[in-house]
Amino acid sequence: MATSRVATGNDGYTGNVYVFEVPVRVWHWIHALAITALAITGYLIANPLTSVSGEASDSFLMGNIRLIHFSAAMVFAVGLFVRFYWAIVGNRYAKGLLIVPVWRGQYWSRLWHEVLMYSFLTRKVAKYRGHNPLAQLAMWLFNVVLALFMVCTGFALYSQGTGAGSWADRWFGWVFVIEPSSQAVRMWHLLGMWLMVFFIIIHIYMVIRAEFMSRQNGTSVMIDGIRRFKDDGPRDPQ
Amino acid sequence: MPAHETFYEVMRRHGVTRRSFLKFCSLTAAGLGLGPEFAGKIAHALETKPRTPVVWLHGLECTCCTESFIRSGNPLAGDVILSMISLDYDDTIMAAAGHQAEEILEQTIEKYDGQFILACEGNPPLNEDGMYCIQAGRPYVEKLRHMADHCKAIIAWGSCASWGCVQAARPNPTQAVPIHKVILDKPIVKVPGCPPIAEVMTGVITYMLAFDRLPPLDRQGRPAMFYGQRLHDKCYRRPHFDAGQFVEKFDDEGARKGYCLYKVGCKGPTTYNACSTVEWNGGLSWPVKSGHGCLGCAEDNFWDKGSFYSPVTNLGVTGNVESTANTIGGAIAGAAAIGVAAHAVASGIAKASGKKSKPTEEVSNG
CATH class of the missing domain: 3.40.50.700 (NADH:ubiquinone oxidoreductase-like, 20kDa subunit)
Incomplete structure (x- = not known):
């Protein structure tokens, strides 16, 4: 692996490098759109809009909000598992979502450097082709752990509508064995949405910041998949 | 016997x-x-x-x-x-x-x-x-x-x-x-x-x-x-829920028209019981029929799950503080927004000062 090359070298850390393959990029934008739809409709399910007047038969507002939420949830869940599949068969930047190399000392020292860098405790900046170690950890926490939590609690709540014996009940009903109160599961699901919003705010900020402050491009890498390095210096912090 | x-x-x-x-x-x-x-x-x-x-x-x-x-x-x-x-x-x-x-x-x-x-x-x-x-x-x-x-x-x-x-x-x-x-x-x-x-x-x-x-x-x-089913699944006010017609306050027009009680805290959507079909007292009435939301009395821990009058309730994670997913979540997201804004300003300052001081730093790092 390139990361095991001589640390001071800049092999593979100059010019343009193709990192994010098409499935990763397509998934990213589908995932982003699904989360947007899910967060907005989810908020409106917990805190419904002001009442509609007229006959109940003339309107299906709450029904449609829930329909969008459930449809987006299907897209979110299927997308997530296609992305996990691609983490197995894709290139090593695709694998980074699932596998955080916590067993390597170098991962932790680079993670610590990122913490110092973002805390303004060092001015040195390192180069990365994929995610930096901190970003990779955040990706894993929010787009694997939290995303799976949202899928499990979400489909468990969905199973309450589809009923006992339905696929959602058979696959995700175990959630109510861990937490028997479905009101509590709803509230954890809602809190999960807020954590996702927390992630998105920081994610977007970090990407834009990288555009100006890092030694590689930020936003365009998720559009054409190409990492563009701004200097030809060594990859290690400087 | x-x-x-x-x-x-x-x-x-x-x-x-x-x-x-x-x-x-x-x-x-x-x-x-x-x-x-x-x-x-x-x-x-x-x-x-x-x-x-x-x-x-x-x-x-x-x-x-x-x-x-x-x-x-x-x-x-x-x-x-x-x-x-x-x-x-x-x-x-x-x-x-x-x-x-x-x-x-x-x-x-x-x-x-x-x-x-x-x-x-x-x-x-x-x-x-x-x-x-x-x-x-x-x-x-x-x-x-x-x-x-x-x-x-x-x-x-x-x-x-x-x-x-x-x-x-x-x-x-x-x-x-x-x-x-x-x-x-x-x-x-x-x-x-x-x-x-x-x-x-x-x-x-x-x-x-x-x-x-x-x-x-x-x-x-x-x-x-x-x-096997929630009150909500068989509730006679369910069409009002799907239509988006809610009682906002107990004395409003919606309450008189018999709209859905979800926004005033009805726990029908999270409560498994037969109230909406069997009803009470020989089919005379049940809480929603009488104009009050379900308290969720058949559910685990319903007594410790916060307000009976809000659809978003206490998470029960912060001891005695009545905190809901929306207040905790909103605070987290708000903190992120403030943190990001502050970090952006600090980054701008660091970059501006970094340009000036960069030559000296490079010297010191040899």
Whole structure:
């Protein structure tokens, strides 16, 4: 692996490098759109809009909000598992979502450097082709752990509508064995949405910041998949 | 009483006519969601099977389960069921008292060891060796364990026995626990609700007596025929929910028009019970029909889940602070936004100052 090359070298850390393959990029934008739809409709399910007047038969507002939420949830869940599949068969930047190399000392020292860098405790900046170690950890926490939590609690709540014996009940009903109160599961699901919003705010900020402050491009890498390095210096912090 | 006496003989002895008996069998079959042929099967079982005794214990509770039970909407069903069970032991409705009453328990164990059904209303407190609930000079938990050792199956009546209910609410000074935390080796049927619906109670007990087995249970141990769906799934106000028509305040136009009570805290969407179909007091009404949201009394921990008047409730993670997913989540997202803005400003300053000081830094780093 390139990361095991001589640390001071800049092999593979100059010019343009193709990192994010098409499935990763397509998934990213589908995932982003699904989360947007899910967060907005989810908020409106917990805190419904002001009442509609007229006959109940003339309107299906709450029904449609829930329909969008459930449809987006299907897209979110299927997308997530296609992305996990691609983490197995894709290139090593695709694998980074699932596998955080916590067993390597170098991962932790680079993670610590990122913490110092973002805390303004060092001015040195390192180069990365994929995610930096901190970003990779955040990706894993929010787009694997939290995303799976949202899928499990979400489909468990969905199973309450589809009923006992339905696929959602058979696959995700175990959630109510861990937490028997479905009101509590709803509230954890809602809190999960807020954590996702927390992630998105920081994610977007970090990407834009990288555009100006890092030694590689930020936003365009998720559009054409190409990492563009701004200097030809060594990859290690400087 | 002779051991071979059947349910039917007991009922006849109590003045229930055959006509009433058959009506009861049909009603119960319908109530349990069984096909018409089951009316005959129930009748046959009750005519031929020896009577299974039911012992009804009371722990920490308010007796609302018994009050509900003896008000079974159909008086017929109530009479029949009462004649089936009242003969043995139930503190509230039996004639015996004192030592005489306690003797019945030992007699039941002697005659029907491993045969009788133990119906538990209320729950045992465990703190101070169970001293918060003393019956006949002994902690209730001992009596419960003793009877459970010899019974065939347990019915946990109400939210107390099923989940813990109000006496188990934080901080639970008496350490009241539901039956399934104390009795681990017997099948337990949970019939939650505060109280459970009378028809649900009679339906469950008839099923167990007539078919000599537990009713089909869901994952949480509740009879699937009564707790298989949420109130919300069969609520007559559901069309207003789907349309987006909500009661905003209890005295507004929507309340008068009978709109959905979700926004004023109805827990129907998260509560499994039969209220919206069986209703209460013989189909007279139920909370939503009377214009108030469901409190979710049949659900685990409903008493500690915050407001009865908001759809978004307490998470119960921050001790006594009433914090909801929206306030915690909003604070997290808000903190992120403020943090990001501050970091952006700091980054800008760092970059501007970095440009000026960069040459010196490079020198110092050699």
